[in-house]
Amino acid sequence: MTLTVESRQRVTDARGSAIDELVVNVGPSHPSTHGVCRVIAHLEGEIVTKADPVIGYLHRGIEKMAENRTYLQVVPLTDRLDYVGSMYANWAYCRSVERLAGITVPERAEYLRVITCELQRIASHMMAIGSSAADTGASTMFLYAFEVRERIIEMFEELCGSRLTYNYVRPGGVSFDLPEGWVDLCRTFCEGLTDKLAEMDRLFFGNVITRGRMKGVGVLSAEDAVGWGASGPVARGSGVDWDLRKDDAYSVYPRFDFEVPLGDAGDCYDRARVRLFESYESGTIVMQALEQMEPGPVNAPVSRLIAPRAGEAYDHIESARGSLGVYLVSDGSPRPYRMKVRSPAFCNLALLKVLAPGHTLSDLVVILGSLDPVFGEVDR
Amino acid sequence: MSGLLLGMVYGLAAGLLIALAALFGVWWERKVAARIQLRYGPQEQGPYGLLQTLADTLKLLLKEDITPTRAQVGLFRVAPLIVFTPIAMSLAVVPFAAGWAPLDIEVGMLYFLAVPSLSVIGVLVAGWASRNTYATIGGLRGAAQMVSYEVPRTLAVLSVVLLAGSLRPLDVIAAWRPWWVPLNLIGFVVYLIASIAELNRGPFDLPEAESELVAGYFADYSGIRWAIFMMAEYGGMLASSLFGAAVFLGGPALIAGPAGVVVLVLEAIAITTLMMWVKWTFPRMRPDQLMGTAWKVLTPLALVQLVLVGVVLPWL
Numbered sequence: 001m002t003l004t005v006e007s008r009q010r011v012t013d014a015r016g017s018a019i020d021e022l023v024v025n026v027g028p029s030h031p032s033t034h035g036v037c038r039v040i041a042h043l044e045g046e047i048v049t050k051a052d053p054v055i056g057y058l059h060r061g062i063e064k065m066a067e068n069r070t071y072l073q074v075v076p077l078t079d080r081l082d083y084v085g086s087m088y089a090n091w092a093y094c095r096s097v098e099r100l101a102g103i104t105v106p107e108r109a110e111y112l113r114v115i116t117c118e119l120q121r122i123a124s125h126m127m128a129i130g131s132s133a134a135d136t137g138a139s140t141m142f143l144y145a146f147e148v149r150e151r152i153i154e155m156f157e158e159l160c161g162s163r164l165t166y167n168y169v170r171p172g173g174v175s176f177d178l179p180e181g182w183v184d185l186c187r188t189f190c191e192g193l194t195d196k197l198a199e200m201d202r203l204f205f206g207n208v209i210t211r212g213r214m215k216g217v218g219v220l221s222a223e224d225a226v227g228w229g230a231s232g233p234v235a236r237g238s239g240v241d242w243d244l245r246k247d248d249a250y251s252v253y254p255r256f257d258f259e260v261p262l263g264d265a266g267d268c269y270d271r272a273r274v275r276l277f278e279s280y281e282s283g284t285i286v287m288q289a290l291e292q293m294e295p296g297p298v299n300a301p302v303s304r305l306i307a308p309r310a311g312e313a314y315d316h317i318e319s320a321r322g323s324l325g326v327y328l329v330s331d332g333s334p335r336p337y338r339m340k341v342r343s344p345a346f347c348n349l350a351l352l353k354v355l356a357p358g359h360t361l362s363d364l365v366v367i368l369g370s371l372d373p374v375f376g377e378v379d380r
Numbered sequence: 381m382s383g384l385l386l387g388m389v390y391g392l393a394a395g396l397l398i399a400l401a402a403l404f405g406v407w408w409e410r411k412v413a414a415r416i417q418l419r420y421g422p423q424e425q426g427p428y429g430l431l432q433t434l435a436d437t438l439k440l441l442l443k444e445d446i447t448p449t450r451a452q453v454g455l456f457r458v459a460p461l462i463v464f465t466p467i468a469m470s471l472a473v474v475p476f477a478a479g480w481a482p483l484d485i486e487v488g489m490l491y492f493l494a495v496p497s498l499s500v501i502g503v504l505v506a507g508w509a510s511r512n513t514y515a516t517i518g519g520l521r522g523a524a525q526m527v528s529y530e531v532p533r534t535l536a537v538l539s540v541v542l543l544a545g546s547l548r549p550l551d552v553i554a555a556w557r558p559w560w561v562p563l564n565l566i567g568f569v570v571y572l573i574a575s576i577a578e579l580n581r582g583p584f585d586l587p588e589a590e591s592e593l594v595a596g597y598f599a600d601y602s603g604i605r606w607a608i609f610m611m612a613e614y615g616g617m618l619a620s621s622l623f624g625a626a627v628f629l630g631g632p633a634l635i636a637g638p639a640g641v642v643v644l645v646l647e648a649i650a651i652t653t654l655m656m657w658v659k660w661t662f663p664r665m666r667p668d669q670l671m672g673t674a675w676k677v678l679t680p681l682a683l684v685q686l687v688l689v690g691v692v693l694p695w696l
Contacts, residue, residue: 024513031594046517046667137582137664143417209583209663361517362666365592 021049024361028057034131034368035375039352041364048364051356053349058379066339071097071171071306074336078326079165081341082377084127087113087120088319089326089341089377090169095250095315096326097171101308108296109173110252115186115289116156116168117317118282122193123152124320125233125275125282128372132272133204135369136213141204148196151189158182171306173299183290190290193283197276205273214269218355218367221266228354229347232322233274234371238266244318256288268370275372307334321345321372341380349373390482394468398615405614405652406433412656443603448510451600455509460601460608462502467615470496474622475549477632477640488549489541492623493534496578496616500526503580503587506609507597518596521667522587526578528674533574535682536567539689540627553626556633563692567685568628570678572651575620577674579613582659586667621651 027038036057042050062081066074078089091113098105105113130145153163158179160168168175204210220230225238235242243260245253261277263270310332316325322344329338348371355371356364407422407430414421422429447453473488475481485491500523507519543560544552561568577584588596595601598609625631625647632640665673 022513022517024517043517046521133663137585138662140413140417140660141663143419147418203661204663207663209665209669212669213663213666360666360668362586362592362664 026364028054034373037349037368037373037375037378039364039368041356041361043361046360046362048356048359048361051352051364053352055346055349055375055378058375060380062380063339063341066336068335070304070334071101071308071336072304074339075170076165076167079167080376081343081380082319082321082324082345082374083164084374085120085124085320086164086166087117087168088317088324090166091117092315092317092319092324092326092341093328093339094169094171095317096313096328097306097308099315100311100313100328100330101171101306103172103300103302103306105173106297106300107252108177108293109298109300111289111293112174112178112298113169114252114256115286115293116159116166116174118285118289119152119155119186121282121320122279123149125279126152128233128275128320128369129200129204129272132214132268132366132369132372133210135365136210138204138207138210141200144196144200144203148193155182155185155189158185170299170302172302173297175299177298186286187290190283190287194280197280201273201276205269205276211269213362213366214272214370215265215267217268217359217363218370219265219267220271220351220355224351224354225266228351230322230351231344231347232318232320233271233278234322234348234351236260237263237271237274237370239264242323244316244323248316250315250317252289252292255292256285258285258288268366271370271372305334307332316342319344321374321377322348324377341377343377343380345373345375345377349378390472391468393482394471397471398468398611398618401618402611402614403433403437405617406436406610408649408652409656412653413660416657416660437607440607441604445605446602448512448600450511452509452511455505456600457605459502459506459509460598460605460612462505463499464502464608464612464615466496466498466502467612467619470619471615471622473549474619475553475626475632476622476644477638478553478636479550480638481549484550485548487547489537489547489552489627492549492619493530493537496619497526497530499612499616502612503597506601507587510597510600512600514593514595515597515599518587518593518599521593522580522597524667525580525584525586525670525674528671529574529577529584529678532570532674532678532682533578535679535686536571536574537627539564539567539682539685542686542689542693549626553630553633556627556630558630561629563689564628564685566681566688568624570682570685571624571628572654574674574678575624576655576658577670579616579620581613581617581655583662583664584670585659585664586670617652617655618648621648621655624648624651 022043024041024043026041028036038054040052041048062077066077078093079086081089126145126149130142133141157163160166160176220238222238222240225235225240239262241262246260258281261274263274308330310330312329314325314327316323324344325342327340328336331337352368355367411421422432425431425435447456470492472483473481473492503522504519507515541547544555580587598606625644629647631644631647634643
């Protein structure tokens with residue numbers, strides 16, 4: 001149910017702000033802001049009349065730092081962009097470098113990239129669904145989701161030694177081949193995934209309070225989604241059929257058979273549930289990739305000091321948050337002249353301003369959670 | 381003079397009982413929550429982590445007593461006591477055994493429903509005196525919620541009063557018959573839900589809603605003052621479940637004499653566990669949905685229960 005604010009003559013104080021209005025500063029340190037987001041919320045009673053996201057609290061100047069490093073040294077920096085899905089930024093950056101320098105990636109490496117990134121998608125969506133649940137007060141669902149995520153992170157740890165910042169995808173391929181027994185581990189996980197997701201669907205999405213809290217809240221029309229540059233589950237929750245894995249089928253994605261789940265209402269419930277279905281699809285992609293993959297080299301012979309021709313390149317992939325692109329400009333030296341990241345989390349977060357007014361303070365938190373911003377990527 | 385002395389003794393006893401209940405209740409809640417959430421819960425301090433809460437309480441006692449500079453000092457300091465005292469007072473009329481309650485008064489049922497609701501003043505005061513927007517919103521939410529849920533809660537108990545024909549808890553216990561349980565089933569469920577809301581516990585924990593209001597009306601409290609709020613919550617849970625067990629499930633009426641208290645406590649633990657189960661399974665409601673539930677669902681249900689009892693009564 002959407003609550004409407006009646007327009008009426010406002011009584012204002014000397015500074016011009018309405019006196020029947022309460023200004024609440026949510027964040028930058030707040031239990032529900034998914035990082036260091038600050039939202040200045042103007043309230044009339046419980047109803048939000050205006051919500052301004054204030055960003056920049058996690059700005060580390062990663063794009064500028066990249067200009068002083070060699071192309072290989074930038075990869076660990078991209079880990080720190082979206083710290084919930086490091087594989088994506090790795091991959092998007094490496095694709096741009098490969099395009100710039102004309103590097104061909106061995107097929108096995110492409111498969112490994114797909115496998116890790118699809119597992120990463122599940123992990124990231126579990127984080128999103130789990131924290132959405134925590135925002136509505138369902139802390140048990142949060143832990144159920146994190147249990148699934150933990151299995152994936154353990155697999156990544158075995159694969160590349162890190163739990164969050166993997167530095168796994170490198171220009172020309174990936175850093176390591178699969179360790180012994182990893183394929184079986186992964187297959188067991190994917191086989192059990194469907195049951196776990198179904199359990200979460202019953203526990204959380206089937207709950208009457210969850211439906212009441214998320215259905216009809218923060219409704220985003222398909223036109224607005226496109227107009228504001230939303231992508232990923234936020235756009236697909238509104239029924240926008242836009243998934244780079246299908247629409248700009250990169251890497252080996254054309255070889256897999258998978259669906260792109262779409263929502264129809266465009267509310268918080270659909271956005272969250274699209275993530276759940278996407279996790280299921282990712283599981284099937286990983287299974288197919290494990291079947292199709294053949295032995296071979298995992299890294300193309302690439303010089304440690306890549307010095308591409310002068311020019312520019314842009315490439316993008318479908319991250320868990322949407323279209324993640326990296327734009328690189330080279331002046332022929334071994335360091336990038338300029339790097340720019342097209343961050344889906346940044347574009348999606350901007351929607352908060354449109355979606356929140358008219359809803360209650362409790363809904364503001366749920367809407368913010370449904371946009372799933374990761375502030376490493378928003379602020380960069 | 382002797383009344384004053386008796387009052388002091390009673391106050392001490394109620395305080396101790398609530399402290400013990402909180403010590404056990406916090407541990408039990410953490411264990412129940414852990415089982416639901418695929419965890420172990422406390423297990424290091426003492427057998428099965430039983431002493432964990434004791435250690436936490438000691439830590440809270442030793443913490444610095446912080447009063448925010450912007451707070452209204454006097455009100456800020458006294459608010460936890462305003463919340464806690466009515467809860468402790470409400471325990472006085474609980475019929476612990478057939479024929480024995482600490483305080484045997486004619487209007488005991490009314491007393492039990494009316495007195496704990498005074499703690500809403502403490503919630504408001506705590507929210508207001510903190511001078512913090514989150515606390516203020518939490519306090520206001522708490523006030524609206526606790527006042528609203530009183531209505532279905534009272535109506536639910538009223539059907540028992542109607543059956544017993546008395547407002548005196550001991551008379552209710554004396555008149556209690558096992559077939560009251562199925563007859564009052566709706567009333568019992570309404571009482572349970574309204575009690576959870578009255579105590580500001582999940583899924584109705586809006587006044588303290590962690591993900592929205594940080595900790596709501598007690599966001600600025602720490603140390604022992606915060607602990608008093610927690611004790612009030614567990615004390616309230618103890619009182620509600622003891623009273624609910626007595627009047628709806630007939631705790632002390634099942635076994636004559638002092639042994640009735642054992643049945644009562646077991647039933648109360650079962651009710652408390654149910655409350656915890658609900659809290660750790662369900663998401664939190666939204667303020668408008670919460671009000672809707674109180675006025676559009678629970679109140680009519682309680683009225684239906686009352687009519688049901690009223691219709692059955694002449695044939696008894």
